[in-house]
Amino acid sequence: MAGVSKCMKYSMFIFNFFFWVCGCIILGASIWIRFKGTQQEVESGVSAGANLLIAVGAIIMVIGFLGCCGAAKESRCMLMLFFIALLLILILQITGGVLGAVYKPQVEEAFALTLNASLNVLQDTSGKYEVSQEAFQKFEREEKCCGLRDGPKDWGENFNKPSLKICQCELEKPSPDLCVQYQNGYIYKKSCGEVIIQQIKDNLVIIMGIAFGLAVVEILGLVFSMSLYCQIGRK
Template sequence: FLPQVCGCIILGFSIWIRVSGAQQVNACNSSMFAGVNLLIAVGAIIMILGFLGCCGAVKESRCMLMLFFIALLLILILQVTGGILGAVYKPQVEAALNDTLNAGVDALKSTTGEHKEYQEEFQKLERKNQCCGMLNGPKDWGENFNKLSSNMCECEVEKQSSDLCTKYENRYIYKRPCGEVIMQQIKDNLVIIMGIAFGLAAVEIIGLVFSMSLYCQIGKK
């Protein structure tokens, strides 16, 4: 029963993270939420495995308990492997993230219309998070700064603060680059994901111990 509950919690949290970060994904790159997508899959699988474990315990089926044990063990091994790979390839991940942000800057500067949808989504991101540009503020928009909208990055607050706004081309715009917002969003989500992963590992170990214990007890009958 415990794995099913944990699976539901993991699934719920993962979907919440995915949905809450949807705009950042649209304005950046969907690969940034690969870990969240993986957790959604893991949560769903654990819910199914929890049902298998419950049935095995109720029916005292050694076959079902062994299947539950093996599947849970495989998931735990994959989690540990994923964590190790994440630590080993951290520089490559950071480099890929920087490349993604730089590609976003190129898309903002594009005047061909090819990235029109991206630019529209990014403007929504700017208004929502009170930021401007990807890495270098309004300069990231290039010629599009005055071309796409007359109030691009404009401070929509009654009292402009020097911490929030800065003057650029005779109007007040948001000071903070949106790249900082996106990076903070990723860091916040990573903390949640790591917490879920550690909690999940603990539950999996408990599940492994109990399933094997029950498996052995049934075998002695």
Template sequence: MAGVSRCMKYSMFIFNFFFWVCGCIILGFSIWIRVSSTQQGVESSALAGVNLLIAVGAIIMILGFLGCCGAAKESRCMLMLFFIALLLILILQITGGILGAVYKPQVEEAFKLTLNASVSALQSTSEEYREYQEAFQKFEREEKCCGLVDGPKDWGAKFNEPSSNICKCEVEKPSPDLCIQYQNRYIYKKPCGEVIVQQIKDNLVIIMGIAFGLAVVEILGLVFSMSLYCQIGRK
């Protein structure tokens, strides 16, 4: 009877070790996005995709560990569980990509509604939103932007308070590209909504690159695990 190829066995082990590392990277990166988005005041409803990515990263870590154990112990049961779980994840990734492309207009509309709701929070005088308003002003200073959609108008009466430094252009020499003069003071020109949208697009490009690379890795994992499974069966 044919034995198990040591090359295939060790390749499967090494592959799954790197697969586990990929899970760690995805989990860490998605947690970083989640924490930074929360600090910027993005509503939790807009972070569903990031939460899903956190779950995916954790699952990949578990699968990597399962594949390593299956290869090391030559366990057909573990290898089959690894194969089935990996196949399901690949199918879900493809389905998610298709649904994302189909429902892109609805997602954009939902994001616009989120921005409008956030504008109401900026204008509110309730103590409930004070912490959010302070966090958003910090975001404005860091990203050199003002308001969400319509610049200083998003702040309503708060912008006109005598002690208000909202949107103040804190640079020595204000340039027309960065600052504009509004009501006898210089403020940042760009709405923060544009900054947030650009950040989301940049993050999506990274996520798409990770997802594509992960799909290639998953296909290799399916080939390795099934090949080793068959070899152990012929042993």
């Protein structure tokens, strides 16, 4: 009877132990973020990201636990469950990538609709979205942009309020590349929609790199788990 490779067994155990620890950290941090906020924060869309991280952390913990116990106890059942769970995640990653490429025009259209819906927030004069308007003004100053699509027109009547300094260039010598003359002053030339789209494109490269790296790790996990599964069967 062939024995079980100790090197493969302990390597898989250590790898999945750190995998499990990462899941614990993600789960704990996301739960803390989710429940430490005020009621206003909980009701906002900020909590959606925390809920997603809670699910991700829990899944990572379960998979890491199955891998650790399967390797330590030489349990074929746990190793098979680990293999199936990891294979499903890999399939979901590939499916998500394919769907993202196929439905790219629809995604861009949905993003455009989101921008249109956000215009109502900028043009609101009731004070209901005052916090969101202030946050967007801060984004404009940081990114040196104005409005979402059509510059100052996106702000509607709010642009002419004396208490607000919307889109105004804060440079001592306004550059033609960054600023343009409008009414009695200078405003930022670029729309924030262009900035957001560029940021998405830049981050997409990073996301693709991370996804590719995870896919390589997952494939290695599939190979090692199945090899260990077969060795235990021949033991």
